[in-house]
Amino acid sequence: MNKKVKEINSFSAYEKIKKGALMIDVRELEEIKDIAFEIDGIRLLPQSIFAGSYHSLPKNTALIICCHSGNRSKEVVRFLLQKDFNSAYSLAGGIEDWIKNGFPVSFDNFIPEEFKAEDVITQPPFVFNDKQNSPFTIHHSPFTIKH
DSSP states (O other): OOOOOEEEOHHHHHHHHHTTOEEEEOSOHHHHHHEEEOOTTEEEOOHHHHTTTGGGSOTTSOEEEEOSSSHHHHHHHHHHHHTTOTTEEEETTHHHHHHHTTOOEEESBOOOTTOOTTHHHHOOOEEEEBTTOOEEEEOSSSEEEEO
């Protein structure tokens, strides 16, 4: 049976996050350098490694899957539904809609050149700063940005 992908707008996503939903950004690290969602507890799990790395996500928590425009997040939610993650939502319009509706983002984020998508799983936590010196801590497997 094919389950229908549930899309959620930025306002509803933000409300769900305040109530404990987990936001998962599936964009690639290069994209995060340019612009990132600025949400406590967001996890980065690039789509390129998602299929081999989703196992650590909680099945009993609402998951808001996000990307740049909402297309990749729909693909990832389709995948999660096949794996019985029934509380997965795709952020409609992605970070573009998030920005349009005034939710926080950070620009020009620093991720070390040698850091690769696969390092999300294998690297210990480390710290990086954006140009405004706003501290972020990245935790691995999948990693989390907190500020």
